[in-house]
Amino acid sequence: MNIIETTGLAGNYWTTEFSQGWRTEVVHDVTLAVPAGSVFALLGANGAGKTTTIKLMMNLLAPTQGEARVLGVDSRQLGPREYSKIGYISENQKLPDWMSVRQLLDYCRPFYPTWDAALEKKLLAQFDLPPARKLKQLSRGMRMKARLLSSLAYRPTLLVLDEPFSGLDPLVRDEFVRGVLEVSELGDWSVFISSHDIEEVERLCDWIGVLDIGRMQFVESTESLLGRFRRIEISLAGGAARLGALPQDWLEPEQQGERVRFIASRYERDATERACCEQFPAAAVQAFPMTLREIYVVLARANRSKAKGAAA
Amino acid sequence: MLPFMIELKPGLAIAEQVIFAVKKAVVGGQMKPGAPFPSVRALSQELKINPNTAHKITAALVAEGVLVTTPAVGSLVAERGETDRKARAELLGADLERLAVDAKKLGLTLDEVQDGFAVQWRKLSRK
Numbered sequence: 184m185n186i187i188e189t190t191g192l193a194g195n196y197w198t199t200e201f202s203q204g205w206r207t208e209v210v211h212d213v214t215l216a217v218p219a220g221s222v223f224a225l226l227g228a229n230g231a232g233k234t235t236t237i238k239l240m241m242n243l244l245a246p247t248q249g250e251a252r253v254l255g256v257d258s259r260q261l262g263p264r265e266y267s268k269i270g271y272i273s274e275n276q277k278l279p280d281w282m283s284v285r286q287l288l289d290y291c292r293p294f295y296p297t298w299d300a301a302l303e304k305k306l307l308a309q310f311d312l313p314p315a316r317k318l319k320q321l322s323r324g325m326r327m328k329a330r331l332l333s334s335l336a337y338r339p340t341l342l343v344l345d346e347p348f349s350g351l352d353p354l355v356r357d358e359f360v361r362g363v364l365e366v367s368e369l370g371d372w373s374v375f376i377s378s379h380d381i382e383e384v385e386r387l388c389d390w391i392g393v394l395d396i397g398r399m400q401f402v403e404s405t406e407s408l409l410g411r412f413r414r415i416e417i418s419l420a421g422g423a424a425r426l427g428a429l430p431q432d433w434l435e436p437e438q439q440g441e442r443v444r445f446i447a448s449r450y451e452r453d454a455t456e457r458a459c460c461e462q463f464p465a466a467a468v469q470a471f472p473m474t475l476r477e478i479y480v481v482l483a484r485a486n487r488s489k490a491k492g493a494a495a
Numbered sequence: 496m497l498p499f500m501i502e503l504k505p506g507l508a509i510a511e512q513v514i515f516a517v518k519k520a521v522v523g524g525q526m527k528p529g530a531p532f533p534s535v536r537a538l539s540q541e542l543k544i545n546p547n548t549a550h551k552i553t554a555a556l557v558a559e560g561v562l563v564t565t566p567a568v569g570s571l572v573a574e575r576g577e578t579d580r581k582a583r584a585e586l587l588g589a590d591l592e593r594l595a596v597d598a599k600k601l602g603l604t605l606d607e608v609q610d611g612f613a614v615q616w617r618k619l620s621r622k
Binding site: 220221222357360361364365367369372382385386387388389406409410418467469471472473474475476477 | 503504505506507508509535536539540542543544545546547548550596599600
């Protein structure tokens with residue numbers, strides 16, 4: 184079963200620009216599926232439409248086209264029964280600043296039948312949140328932890344995190360990830376996270392979806408993505424050679440004297456090595472794995488030049 | 496704390512790295528037969544990885560006979576088998592490959608490499 188499913192989702196971002204008619208469509212056609220029990224990361228440049236996509240899923244915005252289904256229910260029909268199983272955290276969420284941490288928790292607790300008081304206590308200590316301090320007096324990191332605590336305490340089936348690590352220092356980030364893992368249950372725990380913090384994402388996420396200008400560029404398993412990208416370094420045996428026509432999935436080729444480098448985007452050990460031998464006979468070939476961050480940058484650059492090429 | 500040493504490198508499949516590290520620890524003697532192995536939950540929290548991945552790792556290690564699961568206690572390191580010598584040699588495979596490529600790029604002969612290796616080996620044996 185898919186815990187989240189969108190088909191051809193489109194939606195607007197509400198602006199304060201009268202000249203734009205108060206709204207601009209930032210999500211044009213988003214189709215993705217999050218299998219239950221998996222962790223899905225939505226990556227994309229600033230302004231790609233990640234936050235709007237999440238708001239559409241959570242029924243904070245109505246779709247102009249297409250649909251989103253969450254926990255098997257159309258987003259427009261989401262109600263208390265579903266919300267009590269969803270933990271939604273976003274930096275944009277308004278907190279009742281006048282409340283203390285303790286008051287926030289006292290306020291949230293009665294809404295959730297599955298609220299775990301022991302877990303609440305444990306996380307409060309783990310996050311080192313001062314219960315009596317007012318939310319408006321907390322630092323950014325503390326505020327995010329307060330949001331996280333109030334969302335984790337009822338052990339939600341689905342966690343939706345909108346740029347949760349933005350602006351958090353490494354210690355807080357670490358605490359955040361530990362907190363999220365604290366409520367993980369094998370099989371009955373799904374996470375949807377939109378993030379730029381690719382390092383965290385790489386370790387946690389089963390699925391990566393890349394959003395580009397309101398459309399899904401692709402959705403792929405982390406394993407497959409990391410498996411098919413390699414940085415290839417070649418040492419030419421007989422001095423410099425001219426780079427002729429290279430396979431299309433060899434990205435960003437560079438040459439300096441006897442050294443050639445490119446990014447293989449469809450790497451397969453034997454096939455790629457064979458292709459290298461054909462292009463560069465008697466050369467020494469080395470393949471290096473790439474981090475998710477490096478892969479994302481390569482893809483983003485390729486997109487940008489494609490867009491420039493199309494515009495030209 | 497985990498009973499095996501590992502430094503997760505980004506870009507490589509996490510499951511493979513952990514499985515390799517565990518095998519190395521078992522074969523190298525840092526993890527003794529019968530020693531408890533962390534639960535899926537503990538593994539996921541210590542390494543800060545997806546619990547699904549932690550589960551895959553444990554399942555793979557059990558399937559390969561490195562770990563055994565007992566209903567009450569959890570996962571334990573399995574008793575040593577006969578394939579150890581070969582398995583131990585295989586663990587060095589990636590390192591040896593890299594060494595061979597580097598040596599060839601530097602234009603070294605097999606003898607030069609072997610001599611250099613022997614020096615390093617003797618240094619360790621003296622300690």
